[in-house]
Ligand SMILES: NC(=O)C1=CN([C@@H]2O[C@H](COP(=O)(O)OP(=O)(O)OC[C@H]3O[C@@H](n4cnc5c(N)ncnc54)[C@H](OP(=O)(O)O)[C@@H]3O)[C@@H](O)[C@H]2O)C=CC1
């Protein structure tokens with residue numbers, strides 16, 4: 001099942017639990033706007049190359065649409081649609097005043113030089129600048145993009161609209177970025193994990209973790225778990241996977257990846273088959289890379305007791321069912337990875353106020369938002385007798401439905 005079909009299915013289940021009217025259901029499901037643009041750039045050798053860029057603006061009932069931009073070869077309209085819809089429910093789950101959007105370009109950023117990436121980002125921004133904006137749609141980083149990408153978008157957008165730092169979040173600090181945003185998604189994952197484990201009378205200390213993906217989200221989650229006394233026993237990236245049952249020294253692994261560009265040949269751990277990571281013995285599995293990695297092929301073999309969905313849509317609905325039957329507790333993506341967009345909201349607020357917060361304030365506020373959201377999700381689970389995914393979906397969908405109804409339908 002592709003990401004869009006899976007996301008629609010979760011939404012429909014939530015709408016049915018909430019007893020939403022069928023007209024309202026269709027209105028919430030259909031995206032506000034889908035943008036598809038051709039981006040042609042000269043490569044460094046002078047040859048021309050064309051890419052397709054997308055921005056899907058899913059819903060703006062609760063505020064400006066918000067969501068990252070992904071550079072990855074598998075980006076297509078269906079995937080961006082699914083991710084945009086997830087953003088609508090996610091911003092509502094953590095109760096920040098935004099709707100949902102997502103963008104992407106079907107390219108492999110590893111095949112492009114820095115100047116090619118800059119040209120591609122500027123051309124994409126030229127094509128969408130009229131449709132994004134501080135109070136309309138505010139992009140941010142996602143897979144394959146980073147603070148530098150946001151700096152290029154800000155610079156290109158500002159040529160048309162004047163200096164506008166709040167038009168993107170996840171910017172470099174020197175250009176109005178927020179302290180704590182780079183670590184925020186990983187930090188939010190750890191706050192969410194701590195809150196979940198506390199519900200089960202456990203804590204991060206002495207628990208074992210397997211982490212798929214060692215980019216922005218995975219490396220920060222691993223670092224903070226390691227700092228908190230958790231044992232990260234397996235980590236993977238695109239180059240392969242490593243394990244050490246006594247716990248990997250994450251600080252050393254970060255240095256190794258920084259200097260060699262990969263996890264391979266790290267002296268403090270042994271190589272393992274990357275597909276083994278997801279089914280390796282551990283207490284907590286944290287997927288931090290691609291979607292759909294837990295599916296009917298491997299779900300029955302998962303040994304973790306808890307899954308924290310740091311990636312977007314890592315669990316296919318068929319896997320969801322298999323894992324639920326096994327009693328695995330899954331903390332869903334629209335809550336677990338919401339720390340990134342929450343601190344993006346703090347960044348946007350700081351830009352609009354023209355006042356910078358210190359990092360402790362950012363992190364303390366983030367903990368408050370993540371803790372409160374889990375309590376709200378659990379309230380929905382109790383009211384509707386459902387699991388955490390449906391608790392989060394019903395919470396998010398209900399908030400967006402309420403905002404939509406309050407706005408009314410008169411033309
Ligand atoms: N950045 C953010 O603020 C947010 C991100 N997310 C989600 O988190 C996930 C990760 O995003 P982010 O960390 O930003 O992306 P990055 O591009 O920074 O990192 C992605 C990581 O995944 C690894 N990877 C890619 N393919 C595979 C694979 N087949 N097997 C194992 N690892 C793989 C990459 O390997 P390598 O390092 O070798 O390239 C890299 O380590 C995505 O699903 C994203 O949507 C969710 C909320 C916010």
Ligand SMILES: O=C(O)CCC(=O)C(=O)O
Pocket residue numbers: 066067068069090138139140141142169170312337338340341342344
């Ligand atoms: O920070 C943001 O605005 C969006 C982050 C994002 O793309 C996500 O949560 O999936």
